[in-house]
Amino acid sequence: MNPPTENHGILTKGENMFKILIVEDDQIIADGLKQHLEKWDYNCRTVHNFKDVMEEFNEFAPDLVCMDIVLPYYNGFYWCNQIREISRVPLIFISSANDKMSLVMAIQMGGDDFITKPFDLDIVTAKLQAILRRTYDFKNELNQLKVSDVTLDLNEMVLSYNNQSVELTKNEFKILQTLMLQPSTVISRTTLIEKCWESDEYIDDNTLTVNINRLRKLCEQLGLENFIRTKKGLGYAVWKD
Numbered sequence: 001m002n003p004p005t006e007n008h009g010i011l012t013k014g015e016n017m018f019k020i021l022i023v024e025d026d027q028i029i030a031d032g033l034k035q036h037l038e039k040w041d042y043n044c045r046t047v048h049n050f051k052d053v054m055e056e057f058n059e060f061a062p063d064l065v066c067m068d069i070v071l072p073y074y075n076g077f078y079w080c081n082q083i084r085e086i087s088r089v090p091l092i093f094i095s096s097a098n099d100k101m102s103l104v105m106a107i108q109m110g111g112d113d114f115i116t117k118p119f120d121l122d123i124v125t126a127k128l129q130a131i132l133r134r135t136y137d138f139k140n141e142l143n144q145l146k147v148s149d150v151t152l153d154l155n156e157m158v159l160s161y162n163n164q165s166v167e168l169t170k171n172e173f174k175i176l177q178t179l180m181l182q183p184s185t186v187i188s189r190t191t192l193i194e195k196c197w198e199s200d201e202y203i204d205d206n207t208l209t210v211n212i213n214r215l216r217k218l219c220e221q222l223g224l225e226n227f228i229r230t231k232k233g234l235g236y237a238v239w240k241d
Contacts, residue, residue: 019060021057091110092112094119143155176238192208
């Protein structure tokens with residue numbers, strides 16, 4: 001398995017590389033794993049202060065941890081327990097101990113996978129990529145609404161289509177979120193006003209019209225000419241072709 005070129009096929013987090021913390025006291029193994037993963041464009045850091053692994057964990061804020069079990073001062077189970085008190089970051093145990101008890105302990109302590117030394121670097125990479133994909137791709141899907149090829153980021157209030165994005169105001173976002181939750185379904189003006197301006201304050205009907213018009217212009221900037229449709233006398237809908 002060779003590293004991809006020009007970043008094709010690499011699982012990355014937006015424009016930033018995933019950060020991997022390697023907690024391994026054998027410097028040859030740690031450096032070898034670090035150099036291999038960096039070829040895949042991962043941002044790796046090896047721990048040097050085994051008296052206080054948490055200091056480096058907090059400073060680096062990794063997306064995944066590779067943890068040896070037998071370490072100076074405190075073992076990997078101890079540090080896994082410390083990490084689990086503050087984070088659910090994926091953690092892979094790497095150890096020469098391949099007995100059943102070590103595997104059971106690793107899982108019970110909060111590990112996500114177990115790799116036995118000596119290991120094949122390609123297998124480590126494949127396991128690591130699978131865990132990152134399950135953890136972060138799924139999380140990202142939960143924070144997005146998609147209608148056909150149009151994506152609404154629920155965290156950033158950003159609308160994306162065809163590799164282009166626009167930021168939305170709070171009201172624009174609420175309107176589009178309401179419409180995209182029920183694609184190809186006409187939502188009445190009254191429902192949109194109630195959901196987007198949840199207060200006892202009276203909202204001028206023209207306010208909704210102004211926001212819809214702004215949304216349409218933003219959609220047109222992305223090349224979405226007829227994404228928001230008007231059903232005269234009924235309301236609005238985003239259409240799923």
